[in-house]
Amino acid sequence: MLLITVVCSLLLIQLWGSGKPLHKDNWFYALLNFYSQFDRLASVRMGAFSAALITALLLVVIGYSLLDYISSWLAAAFAILVLVYSMGRGLFSELVASYVSIWHAKDWEAAVTIAQELGIETHWLESDDWSELNHLVVEQLAYRGFERIFVVLFWFVVTGVVGPLAYRLVALYGDHTDDGDEAEQLQRLLWLVEWPVVRLFGLSLAITGNFTSCFSRCRQFISCTKTSSSQMLVYFVESALSVTKADSSDPRCGEKELTELQQLYSRTMVLWVCVIAVFTLLL
Numbered sequence: 001m002l003l004i005t006v007v008c009s010l011l012l013i014q015l016w017g018s019g020k021p022l023h024k025d026n027w028f029y030a031l032l033n034f035y036s037q038f039d040r041l042a043s044v045r046m047g048a049f050s051a052a053l054i055t056a057l058l059l060v061v062i063g064y065s066l067l068d069y070i071s072s073w074l075a076a077a078f079a080i081l082v083l084v085y086s087m088g089r090g091l092f093s094e095l096v097a098s099y100v101s102i103w104h105a106k107d108w109e110a111a112v113t114i115a116q117e118l119g120i121e122t123h124w125l126e127s128d129d130w131s132e133l134n135h136l137v138v139e140q141l142a143y144r145g146f147e148r149i150f151v152v153l154f155w156f157v158v159t160g161v162v163g164p165l166a167y168r169l170v171a172l173y174g175d176h177t178d179d180g181d182e183a184e185q186l187q188r189l190l191w192l193v194e195w196p197v198v199r200l201f202g203l204s205l206a207i208t209g210n211f212t213s214c215f216s217r218c219r220q221f222i223s224c225t226k227t228s229s230s231q232m233l234v235y236f237v238e239s240a241l242s243v244t245k246a247d248s249s250d251p252r253c254g255e256k257e258l259t260e261l262q263q264l265y266s267r268t269m270v271l272w273v274c275v276i277a278v279f280t281l282l283l
Helices: 002-016 026-036 047-070 072-086 093-105 108-117 130-159 162-176 180-208 211-221 229-240 251-282
Strands: none
Touching: 002 072, 002 130, 002 251, 026 047, 026 162, 047 072, 047 162, 072 130, 072 162, 093 108, 093 130, 093 251, 108 130, 130 162, 130 180, 130 229, 130 251, 162 180, 180 211, 180 229, 180 251, 211 229, 229 251
């Protein structure tokens, strides 16, 4: 059932372009508001969030267990819904295509607008500094593609439906909270959860890209505890695409990275599905 669940989830993402039909998060925010009404929870840092997270995970575990008791196919259908819901928000392919089109048109204002929508701070950039802007967009989109599916799949294989949902709810709350300290703590938690995945992903990129360069970079960062997931992904992607330091200063290099990034991630996705298939057969 593991392989069927993964393949069906990916097919739905391909069919819809994203998981938007299932990405309805109001229930989670309503749960947060409910627990925030309790003074004891509200007085504790992330108390309401912790209660909402535990409640959501318990409901999913109970629902999955009941459906599995009735029929394994019902449980698989439920797992598909949870897995698709846990995948990253927004579009990926469309963002890449839009930004590359804007780069060709040399529309600086539109490019900055997309960068800001991606959460990139652009106020310090000089006008028409395409080299730096392209690098920042590549870094953010590389991370978006990674956290959108690959982290979710890894923890689904390891933990079942609980891990992916917990990861997504932590990420959602990190974007939702106005407390800077809470946001920082949640970023550290996400970094910890992503720590093993980003290294496995780097090895996967070595297989689907430039093996020698990317594998060497993976060995360099295998035990690193300081570099962020997004920065590490840039190193891995550039190595897999054979991008050198001299190349990265050329604005046209950003276009090459963005154009080939989607293809690289698609090949890596096929690799992961094949590995999951082999893993399933060996169980």
